[in-house]
Amino acid sequence: MKKKKNIIITVVIIVLVAIIAIVLVKINSSNVSNKENKNFKADTENGIVSENSQNATEDSSSSTTGTEDFAIFGVDSRSDQLDKGTRSDSIMIVRVNHDAKTVRIVSIFRDCMMNIDGHGYQKVTHAHAFGGPKLAVRTLNENLDLDIKHYVTVNFSSVGDIVDEVGGIVQELDDEEVKAINGCITEVNGIRGTNSSQITKAGTYTLDGTQAVAYSRIRHASGGDYKRAERQRTVLFKVFESAKKMNMASKIKVVSDLIGKVNTDYQTDEILSIFKNLSEYTIEDSTAYPQVFYGGTVEGAWVEVPTSLCDMATGIHKFLYGDDSYTPSATVTEYSNTMSGKVSGPNNDLTNTNFGD
Template identity: 35%
Template sequence: MGRNEKGRGIIKKILLCILVIIFISGISFIYYINKQLNNVTITPLPKTDTELGIKPKLSENRAIENETIQGEVKQEDNILNIALFGIDSRNSKVDIPHSDCIIVATVDNKHNKIKLSSVMRDTYVEVKDHGKTKITEAYFYGGPKLAVRTLNENFNLDIKDYVTVDFAGLAKIVDSLGGITINIKEYEIKEINKWIAELAELQHVKYTPIYRPGDQKLNGIQAVAYCRIRKVGDGDFERTSRQRVVLSEILNKLKNVDITKYPYLAAEILPYVETSISKSNIITLGGKIMMSGISNLDQQRFPVDGYCKGEIINRIWYLVPEPDIDTLSEQIHRYIYDDIKPVSKEPLF
């Protein structure tokens, strides 16, 4: 599925770092973080459900679950969804970035967990005013506003905010944590060194290759390069596994970081963040997450195996939901709101 695409999945490695570093820092060091949050690009989204593609019936059902104060819905408990987009802006001066990775991050107080619902970037969906195309194209055509609307309209969701992170933020996080330990396989060395060389050249830093297999500490550039390996082993499927390994190592390091270091980490990565969430709401949301005691992380990729097929349409390869988009929408919706995981079946292709 999209084995020849570069830079996919980077946001998986930094999602929880964004949530933890920004939110926890906001609570523990309010005044300091208020200053650091000035480094974040804040771009509000439209306020109306219609402009965001949220269906009226869903909005009404969510209103019943949440507290209503003076005629306004206050979204606080139960389910909170935020769209997360990972982009590679290396060529942004000459090319508008696509969303190389698309994730719906769900703070699920109802089931006491945080969920990461990844949507494959080649998924064939309807994009308003652009017909059917890859879901990654929505960000290209209309930035986060159209990307959020596309998620809501195709999958019956109620997303009202987003966070976009440049892939360079991953390297900053890893370096800020002092590196991470990864087991490098013999067959991965050539590929990882190829990516290290490219990334080092782009950042005008010294090229530091990997010489041997086995456990070793990777710096930020090396960690990003490790995540990009795709032409050895089991292709994109193994690359996804590498990305999960990097995420786990980052989270393990974060658990042992002194809380006084969080503002420093925030200062390192916030320049790579764009969001629709205001500074005050970042701090407020951080407090709610901390007070909720949620520590469980659950992940799911969509479409799931057996419910999609690769198809060439007008000479372009797409990942087409099977048997239809409605089935995919129902699976995503039930996972996010009812905590029902879809069961994969034998691939159809």
Template identity: 35%
Template sequence: MKKKKKNFISLLIVLAVIISIAAFGYSAIDSKLSKLNTTKISKDPSNLGIDTEKFHSDNASTIKENYVNILLLGVDSIDKSNGTARADSNIILTLDRSHKKIKLTSLMRDMLMNNVGKKSQDKLTHAYAYGGPELSLKVINENLNMNMQNFIKVDFRSFYKIIDTLGGVNVNVKSNEIASLNKYIKEVAVSEKKTPTYLTKAGMQKLNGIQALAYCRIRYVGNGDFERTERQREVLTAIFSKMSSMNISEASNLLDTILPNVETSLSKRDILSYASYVFINNIRTIEQFRLPESKPGYSTDKMINGVFYLDWDREGNIKDLHQFIFEGELN
């Protein structure tokens, strides 16, 4: 089980910081949440690709109450080689009230999906480019038989600003990663009109925001996207280590950095409700999953018209996904 991807770290911080300042007072949090960019999407389940028969059965209300599923989107606003930003990070965030834990399911960006906009098949990452968050929700719901009705989206710029607000993070950089890392440092710095600060050595060292972002973007060193997810875990651990020592004032300032860069379909009431539930129940367990799985036969590299796709076994992956998220409660 592995998690993915670059902006998933930023998205978790949004939730964690809101929880950490819950005692700060409703009015203060409500004021800060007003800085969110709210986007309305369809509330019609059929427009979001939800199987109404499956999720409107006798136990549907129990499933909806016990397992809140939200799509987290990390959008690559720096690399627009195809002219449109793509969602390179697609993660299902599950608030499991039945077992009092949080679950994260990462979906590989190159997964071959059916009915992606006007195309009968295409990569998952392209769904956002074709139709924004609503199409991303629809494609994932249809292909994975899920019931998500809301999303949270951040881009790269919020990520590196968060790291800088934290004062950097300590990361163990391998010698074979330096050349690729410096390439991405230059790319991000140029995009942000900043002077790049390159790394000159391997080993444990403090990375600033742009350097940490570049580290998370390394893709062609080691085992490709799969190893990139391992880098995310290392950065995530470093971030939460620093956050654990933050006081209320520091956490409040971090929200000021994050929230203007977040777009969501969730209402302030929903956000406060979910964050309060996590805080009141002292939920600290975070379980992780990834699709496609690493089981033999569960994924296959596929070339279509010279383009790489990650094909996957529908039956096995979906069965295991539903078991991970709903733990046998979804019929």
């Protein structure tokens, strides 16, 4: 149960960071295409939120009812590119019930094979690279019979700046991680323009922003991408715990540093309406898919082929909506049959696994 609770906490962190960042981005950026909300203004330099902004927030929440789905894409962009050209290393589908004030979240593994319009059967992470969040959302909708309307794309590289602002994070490194982290530190130093030191032996360290990002990027160690995702969640959790202890001015400054590193099609008034009372919402549950799949090389690339896509879509509908009567569409059935024909059968079963740390 501990592992399951940790992934739920981690997803909440990502959602909170993304949403808060969007609010400030939409309020403060002069380049956004959304309509201007003249009643909402934040002074991020001095850490002050005006009285008018609080009133606007209160007014906007009165009609928040019903349900909605949106997608969160986490990209690892070295140039803050948040549209096409970057693969989504993290993919989440979020179901919000405003009447019951509950949230349910499904993570989709980045290597899961799906049919990407115009590009054939590939890892779902490539959809964002081919056509940005719009194609990524369309891919999820078409392969899983969903009706996702909105998206949020965040850049995990920005975590380094926040780690520095909260004073670093305390993390234990084992021998294998020490061997792998130094190459990542050198790489991240070059990306961020820092001069963080190498780590020479296993132990407990206070990692600065560059070292923390390097830690979260380790892939060539036991656990591969799954363990890397765990490290990313660990870093985010520790950042969030540190940020909770900061005063309001410091929190606003931290979030304002994410400006320009978030991409969304939500409008300011929609965000204020949806998330004004976020603390009242409960995360009911979280899970990840595919849970049964073939993992291996297919047509020259390593992928995770769900067995089957129909079963995966059925499980997601039941989890998100409590829908026991869902029947896969003809499109999903076609995609499912095509993918099943590419592999001999499942060789991985995570059904009884607690996902996460």
